Amino acid sequence: MINLIEMSNISKSFGGSRAVDGVSLELLPGTVHALMGENGAGKSTLMKILAGVHQPDSGQIFKNGHRISFNSPKKALEFGISTVFQELSLLANLTIAENMFLGREPLTRFGAVDYAGMNAQTADALAQLGLTLDPEALVSELSIAERQFVEIAHGIKADASIFILDEPTAALNAADVDVLNKHIRRLRDEGKAIVYISHRMEEIFEICDTVTVLKDGRRVDTRPVSEMSPASLIAMMVGRTLDDLFPPRATETGSVVVDVKHFKIDARSKPFSLHVSSGEIVALAGLEGQGQQKFLRSLIGKFRPFSGTVTIKGELLEMPVSETSGIRRLHAAGVGFVPEDRKEEGLFLGLSIADNIAISLVSERGEMSIARRYRDVINTTMASMRIKAEDASAPVSSLSGGNQQKVLLGRYLAANIDVLLIEEPTRGVDIGAKSEIYRLLREFAENGGAVLVLSRETIELIGLCDRLYVIHDNTVVAEMPAGNASEHIILEAALSA
Amino acid sequence: MNAALNHPILRRALSIPPSYFVFAMLLFVLWVARPHMLNLNIMGIFIRQIVPLGILVLGQLLVMRVRSIDLSGGGVILLVNYFISSGLFPGASLTFFIAIGLATGTAIGLFNGYMVARRRVSAVIVTLAVSIVLLGFVQFLSSGKPPGDVPAMFGEIYNTRWGPLPTPVLFWFALTGLMMIFLSRTVFGRYVASVGESAEAAHFAGVPVERTVILAHTLAGFIAAIAALVQTASIAVGSVRVGLDLPILAVAATILGGVVFGRGEGGVLGPFFGALSFALLFVVMTVFGIDEPGKLIAQGLIILLAAIFYGLRSGNAN
Numbered sequence: 001m002i003n004l005i006e007m008s009n010i011s012k013s014f015g016g017s018r019a020v021d022g023v024s025l026e027l028l029p030g031t032v033h034a035l036m037g038e039n040g041a042g043k044s045t046l047m048k049i050l051a052g053v054h055q056p057d058s059g060q061i062f063k064n065g066h067r068i069s070f071n072s073p074k075k076a077l078e079f080g081i082s083t084v085f086q087e088l089s090l091l092a093n094l095t096i097a098e099n100m101f102l103g104r105e106p107l108t109r110f111g112a113v114d115y116a117g118m119n120a121q122t123a124d125a126l127a128q129l130g131l132t133l134d135p136e137a138l139v140s141e142l143s144i145a146e147r148q149f150v151e152i153a154h155g156i157k158a159d160a161s162i163f164i165l166d167e168p169t170a171a172l173n174a175a176d177v178d179v180l181n182k183h184i185r186r187l188r189d190e191g192k193a194i195v196y197i198s199h200r201m202e203e204i205f206e207i208c209d210t211v212t213v214l215k216d217g218r219r220v221d222t223r224p225v226s227e228m229s230p231a232s233l234i235a236m237m238v239g240r241t242l243d244d245l246f247p248p249r250a251t252e253t254g255s256v257v258v259d260v261k262h263f264k265i266d267a268r269s270k271p272f273s274l275h276v277s278s279g280e281i282v283a284l285a286g287l288e289g290q291g292q293q294k295f296l297r298s299l300i301g302k303f304r305p306f307s308g309t310v311t312i313k314g315e316l317l318e319m320p321v322s323e324t325s326g327i328r329r330l331h332a333a334g335v336g337f338v339p340e341d342r343k344e345e346g347l348f349l350g351l352s353i354a355d356n357i358a359i360s361l362v363s364e365r366g367e368m369s370i371a372r373r374y375r376d377v378i379n380t381t382m383a384s385m386r387i388k389a390e391d392a393s394a395p396v397s398s399l400s401g402g403n404q405q406k407v408l409l410g411r412y413l414a415a416n417i418d419v420l421l422i423e424e425p426t427r428g429v430d431i432g433a434k435s436e437i438y439r440l441l442r443e444f445a446e447n448g449g450a451v452l453v454l455s456r457e458t459i460e461l462i463g464l465c466d467r468l469y470v471i472h473d474n475t476v477v478a479e480m481p482a483g484n485a486s487e488h489i490i491l492e493a494a495l496s497a
Numbered sequence: 498m499n500a501a502l503n504h505p506i507l508r509r510a511l512s513i514p515p516s517y518f519v520f521a522m523l524l525f526v527l528w529v530a531r532p533h534m535l536n537l538n539i540m541g542i543f544i545r546q547i548v549p550l551g552i553l554v555l556g557q558l559l560v561m562r563v564r565s566i567d568l569s570g571g572g573v574i575l576l577v578n579y580f581i582s583s584g585l586f587p588g589a590s591l592t593f594f595i596a597i598g599l600a601t602g603t604a605i606g607l608f609n610g611y612m613v614a615r616r617r618v619s620a621v622i623v624t625l626a627v628s629i630v631l632l633g634f635v636q637f638l639s640s641g642k643p644p645g646d647v648p649a650m651f652g653e654i655y656n657t658r659w660g661p662l663p664t665p666v667l668f669w670f671a672l673t674g675l676m677m678i679f680l681s682r683t684v685f686g687r688y689v690a691s692v693g694e695s696a697e698a699a700h701f702a703g704v705p706v707e708r709t710v711i712l713a714h715t716l717a718g719f720i721a722a723i724a725a726l727v728q729t730a731s732i733a734v735g736s737v738r739v740g741l742d743l744p745i746l747a748v749a750a751t752i753l754g755g756v757v758f759g760r761g762e763g764g765v766l767g768p769f770f771g772a773l774s775f776a777l778l779f780v781v782m783t784v785f786g787i788d789e790p791g792k793l794i795a796q797g798l799i800i801l802l803a804a805i806f807y808g809l810r811s812g813n814a815n
Contacts, residue, residue, distance in 0.1 A: 324705070324706075324707055325705070327700065327701060327702075327703050328703050328705060331703045337701065339701045344695070344697055344698070345697050345698055345700075345701045346698055346701060347695075347698060348690075348691055348694040348695055348698050348699075348702075349694070349695070350694050351690065351691070351694050355687070355690070355691070358687075359687065359691055359699075359702045359703075359704065360702060360703060362684055362687045362688075363684075363688075363702060363703040363704050363705075364703075365684050366684065367683065367684050367685040367688065367708075367709075367712060368683060368684070368685060369683065369684050370682055370683060370684070371682060371683055371684045371686060371687045411702065
């Protein structure tokens with residue numbers, strides 16, 4: 001059969017890291033092609049290249065044998081490539097029809113926008129999906145499922161032949177998933193090619209024909225789904241060995257420091273309990289965006305959970321935590337929160353290393369007191385963390401990613417903190433700095449600290465931590481000692497829950 | 498254009514507050530045209546005229562460093578001027594006037610801060626609206642007529658000198674020094690620097706961001722009241738028009754001083770020289786026989802220059 005789209009030898013790097021490395025992909029008409037892989041395997045990047053969001057560093061894209069190139073989603077749509085992204089891209093306060101024709105509004109003879117024509121064509125496209133939505137309804141009034149259908153209708157109206165669905169079911173309930181699958185089958189039967197990215201096994205086996213597995217930016221294999229089983233698919237997705245990046249695990253742990261009971265992230269999620277003891281590093285593992293971050297951020301008031309009690313060192317944490325004073329109150333209780341986004345939420349890039357480290361000590365004191373310089377603390381911190389910089393007055397923006405991350409961590413190690421909540425301890429950090437950060441966290445735990453960490457890199461969590469909670473669908477689905485865990489076991493625990 | 502802007506020498510030049518260049522340029526013009534004007538006695542008189550502006554700038558730089566802005570200074574000056582000159586408080590002492598003035602400014606600043614930080618209202622709109630309300634309020638109280646005289650004591654203090662320099666100028670210098678020490682030595686100064694660099698990161702580092710913004714506005718209101726007292730002493734009469742252009746001049750001086758709106762950089766000295774540049778500008782204009790309309794045009798052009806410079810800086814930084 002002749003292919004509709006061929007992506008040939010595509011590579012793309014961000015900064016120093018290769019997100020996609022020489023991947024080729026063929027899409028055939030009348031098929032649903034599943035794209036699978038762990039967090040950060042390169043699925044989304046590859047599809048954003050096909051959708052025109054990113055441009056490949058090298059490699060070519062062919063449609064019906066002709067080389068095509070484009071530099072925006074709008075141009076990609078002109079080549080018949082329609083995308084429904086995870087983050088929906090409709091404007092909430094415009095109507096369905098206005099969204100569909102955004103930037104390409106038809107005009108009447110007098111130069112005014114032809115609303116009648118717009119609405120009629122929109123109703124047509126919606127009808128093809130069997131939807132009876134009013135084209136003049138505001139998008140803000142639609143459910144998430146309906147918004148996704150509108151995006152698909154958008155592609156139908158533009159006469160797209162390739163539809164990319166990036167985790168379309170992540171926010172849908174079971175009934176909506178059925179409706180969506182019905183539409184996907186209809187598109188397939190009309191000879192369209194559909195790319196389907198999802199972490200839900202049963203969906204892959206229900207509606208996909210072919211599956212391509214990516215790992216670390218490379219293609220592992222492309223197979224017909226009929227030849228695969230869930231177990232063999234998971235085996236293809238994992239299969240890396242641990243190297244000796246990691247310090248030895250804890251031999252003994254102390255008393256429970258953080259105790260979470262009957263915690264419900266939202267009204268529909270199952271309640272869970274978890275605890276962290278002094279001297280241990282505990283991970284929240286699982287696929288990305290399953291509620292790990294929501295849970296951690298509800299402890300600092302950035303997210304409002306539905307219910308639950310949290311006890312820190314025997315003191316009940318008042319829920320919901322205040323957004324404005326939550327972090328200060330936790331600091332006072334000896335709890336530090338290390339945010340994921342080093343550049344936006346973590347560091348003051350224009351300020352010096354000294355300022356960045358000392359701010360946690362400074363912020364414990366009242367406004368009108370004299371700000372001490374904390375030279376000793378800063379020097380010991382920089383030395384013990386081996387932060388490579390000319391001196392403490394260098395601006396943080398001049399440091400490498402690894403050293404920036406160490407400065408951020410140093411801020412909390414310098415203060416009187418004995419519980420660390422960490423998001424992504426080593427994001428965008430080279431391998432050498434990674435192993436140093438692991439060593440520092442282990443030292444912190446050995447000195448009686450308690451660490452709760454989440455990360456997209458499952459390997460990292462297995463190697464670094466003592467105990468893992470697997471989070472899926474906003475709840476804890478499994479708990480295991482990290483020594484027994486593998487990527488395979490974690491993935492299976494998450495996906496079979 | 499963009500490539501040129503990234504040249505290291507130009508980048509370094511851009512990181513020096515432009516007020517230093519403007520000040521040096523004006524000084525040079527004056528030195529060439531009227532060298533004999535460059536003596537402390539004469540300059541002191543000219544600088545004394547912009548002392549209210551210079552003091553107002555100290556508050557402006559504080560709020561602009563936490564990425565806010567305060568345009569209500571004009572209203573504060575009017576109201577304080579009215580309290581003192583209207584005869585509303587007959588026979589009140591100097592201390593009473595100072596106290597009620599400072600209390601008024603502080604209260605207005607606190608209100609601004611609360612609206613900006615807690616209610617998340619646009620700082621430009623809040624402070625401008627407050628200024629308009631105060632202007633209307635004063636006009637209502639005085640029924641459109643300018644109020645009476647300022648108690649003589651104000652003028653007497655205003656006209657004293659210490660050596661060659663007028664007291665108000667020294668007072669301004671002292672306040673500037675105080676602000677420098679305050680911002681470099683206190684915890685609050687560290688908070689201001691961190692919120693100005695990144696409010697998001699400051700929040701995650703445990704800095705009370707809201708409180709810092711509220712306090713910055715409150716202090717700016719307090720400082721505006723000091724400026725109002727000096728301004729009132731300088732004109733010696735009540736007025737319903739005094740000081741209305743000062744807030745925007747203060748913003749311009751602060752921008753020229755390297756504190757860029759929306760990017761909390763810069764120190765205290767940059768804006769200080771920004772205000773001094775306005776003093777020199779008036780001297781130079783007077784020397785060349787340019788009248789009030791010409792001065793207005795030049796003032797406007799300087800504000801425009803500051804705005805263009807701001808665009809250049811922030812565009813370059815991204």
